[in-house]
Amino acid sequence: MSETTRTPLMAGNWKMNLNHLEAIAHVQKLAFALTDKDYEAVEVAVLPPFTDLRSVQTLVDGDKLKIRYGAQDISAHDSGAYTGDISGPMLAKLKCTYVAIGHSERRQYHGEDDQVVNVKVKAAFRNGIVPILCVGEGLDVRKAGEQVPFTLAQVDGALAGIPASDAEQIVIAYEPVWAIGTGEVATPEDAQEVCGAIRARLAELYDADLANKVRVLYGGSCKSSNAPGIMAKPDVDGALIGGAALDAEDFVKIVRFRDQAVG
Numbered sequence: 001m002s003e004t005t006r007t008p009l010m011a012g013n014w015k016m017n018l019n020h021l022e023a024i025a026h027v028q029k030l031a032f033a034l035t036d037k038d039y040e041a042v043e044v045a046v047l048p049p050f051t052d053l054r055s056v057q058t059l060v061d062g063d064k065l066k067i068r069y070g071a072q073d074i075s076a077h078d079s080g081a082y083t084g085d086i087s088g089p090m091l092a093k094l095k096c097t098y099v100a101i102g103h104s105e106r107r108q109y110h111g112e113d114d115q116v117v118n119v120k121v122k123a124a125f126r127n128g129i130v131p132i133l134c135v136g137e138g139l140d141v142r143k144a145g146e147q148v149p150f151t152l153a154q155v156d157g158a159l160a161g162i163p164a165s166d167a168e169q170i171v172i173a174y175e176p177v178w179a180i181g182t183g184e185v186a187t188p189e190d191a192q193e194v195c196g197a198i199r200a201r202l203a204e205l206y207d208a209d210l211a212n213k214v215r216v217l218y219g220g221s222c223k224s225s226n227a228p229g230i231m232a233k234p235d236v237d238g239a240l241i242g243g244a245a246l247d248a249e250d251f252v253k254i255v256r257f258r259d260q261a262v263g
C-alpha cells in the first residue's frame, strides 16, 4: 500500500523522566531548533509525565508553538473514585492531542491486558484525544517467529467495538519489546514486516481507505543514526522515541530524517 498522504509523526515518549521545570527547558530547546519547514514535513509531539503537562501546555499556548503534546496513559473512567488515575476530560482540558495506550511498560508493570487497552482506547476517543496504541512482541515470541500473529491479536483486541469514524484517526506504534531501551533496534525489514501486517489488518477490519490513512509508527531504540533506514519503509510513518527523545539534538535530527543518508 502506498504512503501517499500520511504525514510522519515523530513522538517523544519521555517515560518517567524530566520534572516540570526540565520539561519547559526541553520544549524550549525543541522550539528553538525546529523550523516551519520541519513542521511542514513532519508532525512533532512530546508525551511528558502527567505532572509536566500543564507547564508544557502553557508554553505551547503562550508561544503558539507547533509542537503537539499528549499523555502516556489515560483512565478508562471519566471521573470518580479511581485514586491515582488521570481522566480523559482532564487531559482534554489541557488540550492534549495524543495519549499513549498499552505501552509495553504499562502492560508489564501494571498488568494491562488487551481488554484494559480497549476500554482506554474508547476513553480517549470519547474525549477527543487521539490514541497512540502501542503493540509489539517480546523476545520469546520473536524467537518463535510469531511476531505478526501476536501483534495483530493485540491490534484486534484494542480495536474491538471501535467504529471506523474513530479508528481512522488512531495512531498505532509497533514497538517490539526486545528493542525498547536495549539499543537493539529492529532492522528496517523487521519493522516493515509488522507495520505492513498491521496496515493489512486494518484493511480487513475496516477498509483499504481507512488503512491507508492510519499512521503506523516504529518504536524501540530509534535514534538519528537508524531512523532514515526505518522511515524509508513504505508502511512506517514515523517513530515513537524513548531515550533519544530526551536528547533534544538527536530528537531534532530524527525529525529531519529525510536530510540524512539512508544508512
Ligand SMILES: O=C(CO)COP(=O)(O)O
Pocket (backbone or CB within 6 Å): 013, 103, 175, 179, 180, 181, 182, 183, 219, 220, 221, 222, 240, 241, 242, 243, 244
Ligand atoms: O518505548 C519506547 C517509546 O515508547 C522506545 O524506547 P527507546 O527509544 O528508549 O527504546
